Structure formats: C-alpha cells, structure tokens
Amino acid sequence: MKFADTFRQILAITxxxxxxxxxxxxxxxxLLAGPIIYSFLYTSIFVSKIQRDVPVLVVDNDNSEMSRSLIRHIDAHEAVAVRSWQKGMPDIRSEIYEMKYMAVLIIPHNYSQLIKQGKQAKISLVANNSRFMIANDVLRGINDVISEIAENSVVQYYQNKGLNNKRALSLAEPVRFDIRSLFNTTEAYGDFIIVGLLALIFQQTLVVAAAVSIANEREERSLGLLFHKASGSFFKIITGKGILYFLLFSIYTFFFFNFHFFIYKIPINGSMLLLTIVTEMQIIVLFLFGCIVGTFFRQKLLALIFLAFMSYPIFLLSGYSWPQAAFPEFIRIISYM
Known part of the structure; x- marks a missing residue:
C-alpha cells in the first residue's frame, strides 16, 4: 500500500x-524545439566534414613538363585546388592578405634540372596559418604529393643505376610507417566536432531546463505545495520531475544516435548498447546537477542567464577542444570538479 501511495505521488508530480x-x-x-533546431543548425555547418579544394596559387618558375606534372598532382589532391599558376614572383603578402589563396607554392627555376641530376630541389610554400586548420589541410595535402613524387624520383634514380624495383623501393624508403587509425579513420574534423556539438546541446538544454524548473518553483513560492504533494519527501519531488526529463531526453538520445549519426555517417566502433547506457546515466546526472544549480536562484531568468554564461567555460574545461593534460595545474584541478 505504501509503495502504491508513493507511486501515485510521484506520478502526480510528473x-x-x-x-x-x-x-x-x-x-x-x-525542451522541444531547442535540441532539434540546434542540432540541425549547428551540425549542418560541418556537413562536408573534410575541408576540400582550398585555393592555392602556384608560382612555376621552372615551366617544365616535370613542374607541370607536379602541379597536376597537387591539384588532384582532394584538399587542394590550384586556382592559378604563373611565372614570376607575385606580391605574396597581398594575395594572402586578400584571402584569395590560403597558400602560395613556389617552384624554383632549376627544379627539373636538379631532379634529373639526382639532387635535392627546394620548393617553397608560404601559408596563411592564421586559419591553422585549413592551413594544416593544405600543408598535409601538398606534403603527401611531394613526398610521393620524391619517392618515385629516388626509385627512378636507382632503377637507372641498374637496381630492380624492390631494391630501389627499399633504398628510397628504408623505413615505412604502418599507420592504423582506430577511431575517426578518415581524420575528418566533422566527425570530431559534430559529436561534441550534439553532446553540448544535449547537456545545456537538459541542465537549463532542470535549473529553470527548480528556480521557477522558488519564484512562484510553490515549493511548500510541492513538498505537501510529496509528503515532505525530496526524493519523490526529484523523481517525479526527473521522470519527464528522463523520458524526453531518452527520445533525443535515440534520435541523435539513429538519425544524426546516420545522416553524417559518423562511425561507432564501440558498443551502441554501452554508449546508450552511459548516455542514460548522464541524463540522470545532468538533471540532478541542473536541480542543484536551480536551488541557488529565486528567479528562473537568473538561472538561465547564469547557465548561458557558464556554457562556454564548461565546454572548454571538459577537455574536448583542448586536452586537459595541457591545462595549467590550477585550471586542471577546477576541470575535475
């Protein structure tokens, strides 16, 4: 009988x-529009997931078949788009300042001659590192192409000396890396940031809603009535309120995992069941945290402003955008809280 009364009281609070x-x-x-609208609005920015066709200017001072082949190979890389190439030195600063190009590649006048002689040719690259993520993609793309061409040139050099292909390859690259990515195998920035954005949206809407719920009770001076309905049990109040949020955000969990992850083709190499269980536990923790925050405010607007102000610091302290190991010691201690 006591259990039935408790259940009715909790259900009444819900x-x-x-x-x-x-x-x-x-x-x-x-609660209803926020997670859906924000999740589509924010994640749609990263729908391409990988930066492609970054504009690059090539200055070809050699103007040989070999240099033109290099330019074609660079342009074929998915991260780079050779928008223009010319002979002679342009005003590089002006080109980059005006954001026409993210990088300028300069091929020397004796590029093909040095390659044919088996000597080292120096190719210069001037990059706009103010947008370091894009610059890194360009640098990696051009480096991949040049490394491959350099290896092929060395192999060709040894083959001309009479060595077979296998021996020439071993001399050209005596040490070969066998790199195997366990997660985010495509190294896509979108796969990294979209998951973080969904988690942030999920967290903020739930914490804010829980805090506003408690702050609203204080603002309306209805806590006494609420305790009366719960027979003075704080557990019944939290459980009654929490059931609604738990069910609602469980639906969002299913929606994010089965819709967003599918649309954006985000791979899950671990256990979906375990991920779901951990997320359900997170819902409970976030709701309780929001309730605790709400008890400090007598007006729901103040609770909303406070959490809106704290959202970005909390995200930074999570270690998602920058590793906690690189935090100053006192900030790392705060982040563990």
Missing part, C-alpha cells in the same frame, strides 16, 4: 511538471 512545461512557452520551446 503530471504537474508536464502541465507547468506546457503552460510555459519559453521552457516548452527550450
């Missing part, structure tokens, strides 16, 4: 919370 949410347009918009 129904009461539902009516409060439906009667508050701002909270209703936050």
């Amino acid at each position: 129904k009461r919370e539902s009516r409060l949410i439906l009667g508050n347009r701002s909270v209703l918009l936050l």
